[in-house]
Amino acid sequence: MALIVQKFGGTSVGSLERIQHIAEKVAQTRAQGHEVVVVVSAMSGETDRLIALARALGPHPDPREYATLVSTGEQVSMALVAMALLAKGCQARSYTGGQARICTDNHHKKARIMGIEADALKADLKQGFVPVVAGFQGIAANGDITTLGRGGSDTTAVALAAALEADECQIYTDVDGVYTTDPRIAPDARRLSVITFEEMLELASLGAKVLQIRSVEFAGKYNVPLRVLSSFQEGPGTLITFEQVGMEAPKVSGIAFNRDEAKVTLMGVPDKPGVAARILEPVSSGGIDIDMIIQNVAVEGIIDFTFTVHRDDYQKTLELLANVAQELEARAVIGDNKIAKLSLVGVGMRSHAGIASTMFTVLGKEGINIQLISTSEIKISVVIDEKYLELGVRSLHTAFGLGKGI
Amino acid sequence: MALIVQKFGGTSVGSLERIQHIAEKVAQTRAQGHEVVVVVSAMSGETDRLIALARALGPHPDPREYATLVSTGEQVSMALVAMALLAKGCQARSYTGGQARICTDNHHKKARIMGIEADALKADLKQGFVPVVAGFQGIAANGDITTLGRGGSDTTAVALAAALEADECQIYTDVDGVYTTDPRIAPDARRLSVITFEEMLELASLGAKVLQIRSVEFAGKYNVPLRVLSSFQEGPGTLITFEQVGMEAPKVSGIAFNRDEAKVTLMGVPDKPGVAARILEPVSSGGIDIDMIIQNVAVEGIIDFTFTVHRDDYQKTLELLANVAQELEARAVIGDNKIAKLSLVGVGMRSHAGIASTMFTVLGKEGINIQLISTSEIKISVVIDEKYLELGVRSLHTAFGLGKGI
Numbered sequence: 001m002a003l004i005v006q007k008f009g010g011t012s013v014g015s016l017e018r019i020q021h022i023a024e025k026v027a028q029t030r031a032q033g034h035e036v037v038v039v040v041s042a043m044s045g046e047t048d049r050l051i052a053l054a055r056a057l058g059p060h061p062d063p064r065e066y067a068t069l070v071s072t073g074e075q076v077s078m079a080l081v082a083m084a085l086l087a088k089g090c091q092a093r094s095y096t097g098g099q100a101r102i103c104t105d106n107h108h109k110k111a112r113i114m115g116i117e118a119d120a121l122k123a124d125l126k127q128g129f130v131p132v133v134a135g136f137q138g139i140a141a142n143g144d145i146t147t148l149g150r151g152g153s154d155t156t157a158v159a160l161a162a163a164l165e166a167d168e169c170q171i172y173t174d175v176d177g178v179y180t181t182d183p184r185i186a187p188d189a190r191r192l193s194v195i196t197f198e199e200m201l202e203l204a205s206l207g208a209k210v211l212q213i214r215s216v217e218f219a220g221k222y223n224v225p226l227r228v229l230s231s232f233q234e235g236p237g238t239l240i241t242f243e244q245v246g247m248e249a250p251k252v253s254g255i256a257f258n259r260d261e262a263k264v265t266l267m268g269v270p271d272k273p274g275v276a277a278r279i280l281e282p283v284s285s286g287g288i289d290i291d292m293i294i295q296n297v298a299v300e301g302i303i304d305f306t307f308t309v310h311r312d313d314y315q316k317t318l319e320l321l322a323n324v325a326q327e328l329e330a331r332a333v334i335g336d337n338k339i340a341k342l343s344l345v346g347v348g349m350r351s352h353a354g355i356a357s358t359m360f361t362v363l364g365k366e367g368i369n370i371q372l373i374s375t376s377e378i379k380i381s382v383v384i385d386e387k388y389l390e391l392g393v394r395s396l397h398t399a400f401g402l403g404k405g406i
Numbered sequence: 407m408a409l410i411v412q413k414f415g416g417t418s419v420g421s422l423e424r425i426q427h428i429a430e431k432v433a434q435t436r437a438q439g440h441e442v443v444v445v446v447s448a449m450s451g452e453t454d455r456l457i458a459l460a461r462a463l464g465p466h467p468d469p470r471e472y473a474t475l476v477s478t479g480e481q482v483s484m485a486l487v488a489m490a491l492l493a494k495g496c497q498a499r500s501y502t503g504g505q506a507r508i509c510t511d512n513h514h515k516k517a518r519i520m521g522i523e524a525d526a527l528k529a530d531l532k533q534g535f536v537p538v539v540a541g542f543q544g545i546a547a548n549g550d551i552t553t554l555g556r557g558g559s560d561t562t563a564v565a566l567a568a569a570l571e572a573d574e575c576q577i578y579t580d581v582d583g584v585y586t587t588d589p590r591i592a593p594d595a596r597r598l599s600v601i602t603f604e605e606m607l608e609l610a611s612l613g614a615k616v617l618q619i620r621s622v623e624f625a626g627k628y629n630v631p632l633r634v635l636s637s638f639q640e641g642p643g644t645l646i647t648f649e650q651v652g653m654e655a656p657k658v659s660g661i662a663f664n665r666d667e668a669k670v671t672l673m674g675v676p677d678k679p680g681v682a683a684r685i686l687e688p689v690s691s692g693g694i695d696i697d698m699i700i701q702n703v704a705v706e707g708i709i710d711f712t713f714t715v716h717r718d719d720y721q722k723t724l725e726l727l728a729n730v731a732q733e734l735e736a737r738a739v740i741g742d743n744k745i746a747k748l749s750l751v752g753v754g755m756r757s758h759a760g761i762a763s764t765m766f767t768v769l770g771k772e773g774i775n776i777q778l779i780s781t782s783e784i785k786i787s788v789v790i791d792e793k794y795l796e797l798g799v800r801s802l803h804t805a806f807g808l809g810k811g812i
Contacts, residue, residue, distance in 0.1 A: 016459065016462045016463060019463070020463070050482070053422065053482070053486060054485075054486070054489060056422050057422060057425070057426070057486060057489045057490050057493055058489065058490075058492075058493040061489050062488065062489055062492045064499070064500075065485045065486075065488045065489045065492070065500055066485070066489075068481065068484070068485040068488075068500055068502075069481075069482055069485035069486065069489075071481075072478035072481045072482050075474065075475070075477075075478045075481070076456065076459070076475060076478050078474070079460075079471040079472070079474040079475035080459060080460070080463060080471075080475065082468065082471045082474075083460060083463045083464065083467050083468055083471045083472075083475075084463050084464075086464075086468045086471070087463055087464040093470070094470075094471055094474055096474075096551075098504075098549075099549050099550075143505055144505075145502075
């Protein structure tokens, strides 16, 4: 008998039929003798509907009222799921974030969990009940309703699993696991049965949007085994866990990519201390997140300084750089928003040399020019022309043997 | 400067435009120097939507989960109204029933208010805030969300007005007050500027569905002046208050009516102790509410026993009576579901004789046969053939001088 936290996302509770379906799933797990805690998101579309109502009343809704409004989405789901369980003869009881004592700070729209007083849930479990907890929400010390930021239901599930010392935290989504890459691009992409937290963090941050990154960090920090499964089809999903000692890690676990970025280069700025800071300061102050930063060795005391930002911020970034480019007497400011980032991820890279050179060779053979390179211990990212993205992903997927071999 | 509780019903918050409109109204009251507490219902249609979701999962939703689900309707309204007030520069803060510490028993779907710990609201008022409280909901001692039963937002408003010792509790609806009768039947019906709690109770229970009857009882009990106003047009509405000493009460304040009833008569049953109880017991046990009961003097030890039930319960009542009719050797069981009840209401009846005879004369002149009569201190009700209802109402309305004189 294990204690399992099962989290169901918006599409999994998107209709009454689906709610009945997941109630069946939960009841089955319960019937197998396991203790189950359920965490639910709002029915798909509901959060957007509520946000639209708020926005219609003004561009900057009060954060406290906004959280109070949006949290109703999960409250509806949790009550319906509890009803569906009860209708199947499975004892269940719903909990808002406040009722589950998920205590947060008072950053209403992006609250952080400070602690969970899980006594009521533990008492429920002891009595054979299935607690059904609203994801994405908590309660501040003054009784205010808070939300953990969008997508935060995963974090709720992991935090509850940690607080209850659950054996596994299962995240049910509309995909049946984490894949070596996007099957829409590489049709022979394979579901990974196991992946490490570190790899998952790199894959998630690079665009494989299966899990909320904060929940993965959280699970890693509290050592909660996390499993991604489909709520629509049977299967073991992908287990996200710690790196096993002696585990024969594959060189490369997966290929992530995104098309959300744009690159900007200041050509010919002086190679002096403080220059990087001076370039990036106006961009950061403008509220723009910077992803990759690349600076090569200086030639005759002059460097080219390149970084990438979200594509939506491209024009604004160029404007923000105008002054500093003049001050630094940059030769030119150039940019490109038709780029794509492509990343190989794998803990095996730590112990296997030559992966980067294989990657560059494969891309070179296909005639794909590499514009930028950035590496970390378990990841190599390159920026290429957007039009070569699919070709690049497929070539690397095959070259590193990630496919099903079909 | 007064402290005013303003309650807005479902149609008053039925759209974002209407929410903006009532925010304007509240802000105006605030700008006039009054302290305001707002109570809101769910946006019209929302509660029905939520109930439909629950019913789709099973015929008898768990009461705790049902209350949790349905209470989200008011939570959405309160947050939106608070946002709209904030957008107008009016300091506001929303409260769920639990946050407002509206403490109830744990009859989740029909909870009773046990007390209100109004410290937070009082602190808000002192700081110049407008608290916006979700109607219709409270919190049980164990932290469960409860609802006061449908339409209970009026009760929330009155209870808050009592707890805060408000100067007035204003109920905003889609009518601009309480009328002498339904203007659709008597076009010259007049808005009453003042009415007593007792009259309002009789009018409400007889079908003038302006206010929830429980909230009127509550307001009477705690001596909270209640005012019914329209949220769509300006005007003083109708003030519901205690009978003023020396107040020259009109003989008749209003005429209520309904077509929801059916009458059933057991002909020729013995006039013995316990017979009435034996007749009504199977009906009550069948869950059927009985309204009027009429028994005239016995003739030769034999009586006819008549009562009225809701029209929907008519057939079931006839079935439930079959056995007892046989046991009592009743000559016949007859009934009629094409009847209407028409009632004159007025505290002036206490001190003015002859109202009943005037009523009967007026109806007789119009050729309307009176089937049943029932009286109380401030009310005379008659049952007539349904087809004469409009004629009866108009004749009495004119005869008692209730019209505008147009």
